[in-house]
Amino acid sequence: MFSLASKLYETVIGSSGEQLSTENETKDPQSVQVSLVKETTIETTDFAVPAIPVPKMKITEDTGTRLFLYAACDLLTYFQPCMLDTLDIPPAFPSIDSPQRTKPSQSKLTPLEKANKLRKKVNLEPGHSALDWARLKNSLGGVSEIRRYTLDELKLHKTKNDAWTAINGKIYNITPYLKFHPGGEKELMRAAGKDGTKLFMDIHSWVNYDLMLDKCFVGFLVGIKTTLT
Numbered sequence: 001m002f003s004l005a006s007k008l009y010e011t012v013i014g015s016s017g018e019q020l021s022t023e024n025e026t027k028d029p030q031s032v033q034v035s036l037v038k039e040t041t042i043e044t045t046d047f048a049v050p051a052i053p054v055p056k057m058k059i060t061e062d063t064g065t066r067l068f069l070y071a072a073c074d075l076l077t078y079f080q081p082c083m084l085d086t087l088d089i090p091p092a093f094p095s096i097d098s099p100q101r102t103k104p105s106q107s108k109l110t111p112l113e114k115a116n117k118l119r120k121k122v123n124l125e126p127g128h129s130a131l132d133w134a135r136l137k138n139s140l141g142g143v144s145e146i147r148r149y150t151l152d153e154l155k156l157h158k159t160k161n162d163a164w165t166a167i168n169g170k171i172y173n174i175t176p177y178l179k180f181h182p183g184g185e186k187e188l189m190r191a192a193g194k195d196g197t198k199l200f201m202d203i204h205s206w207v208n209y210d211l212m213l214d215k216c217f218v219g220f221l222v223g224i225k226t227t228l229t
């Protein structure tokens with residue numbers, strides 16, 4: 001343990017300038033650029049991990065480098081992964097500036113990331129779980145006549161007591177479902193009296209609305225392009 005610590009110590013000192021160097025002859029001071037050497041105090045005992053300030057080093061040549069790397073590699077085996085975080089040693093591949101690295105702040109959101117951003121579940125009243133809805137839904141009779149509706153006709157059904165929405169060209173009476181909607185009544189009402197396809201798809205395109213609302217199906221929206229084939 002002591003020799004490991006002192007090797008690193010010599011490297012740090014040696015590469016930061018002559019006045020501190022104890023082993024100038026072993027390495028060329030120009031070959032290693034040290035960008036951070038705060039302190040060179042080394043505590044070593046046979047049992048404790050030495051508190052060594054590890055410098056950020058840009059290695060340009062082989063001389064003096066090996067010594068540092070040997071010491072650092074040995075040293076790393078003593079560190080816990082959480083301690084390694086503090087060392088600020090960049091992973092070798094891909095390099096920090098590599099275009100292969102994803103840059104979340106600059107990258108466009110994927111559909112799933114976008115959906116997660118918009119998602120916000122609410123606490124539903126007791127007796128309004130998905131299972132409760134499945135039970136209630138099956139007791140609904142459905143409409144006697146399936147019709148075609150225009151957007152103007154759809155717009156007439158935009159209140160909590162009479163809310164319809166269209167998804168992919170199919171119109172559903174969502175009034176009985178409002179209190180069961182995991183995203184909340186208010187959120188679902190944003191689609192009332194409208195073509196809710198985009199709102200729906202942006203948030204949870206994976207939800208099987210057609211099965212969930214089969215008993216609420218009232219007809220088809222005409223005069224719009226649908227994504228259904």
Ligand code: HEM
Binds near residue numbers: 120182183191209
């Ligand atoms: C009309 C048919 C709709 C049905 C059948 C439906 C169904 C559902 C279901 C099953 C969930 C739970 C999803 C999950 O746990 O992963 C959910 C969540 C949600 N829904 Fe809807 N939804 C509909 C329309 C809408 C519309 C039009 C909006 C927006 C205006 C919306 C906004 C949300 C939000 C914000 C959540 C919470 C997401 C979460 O955090 O899990 N939903 N919906």
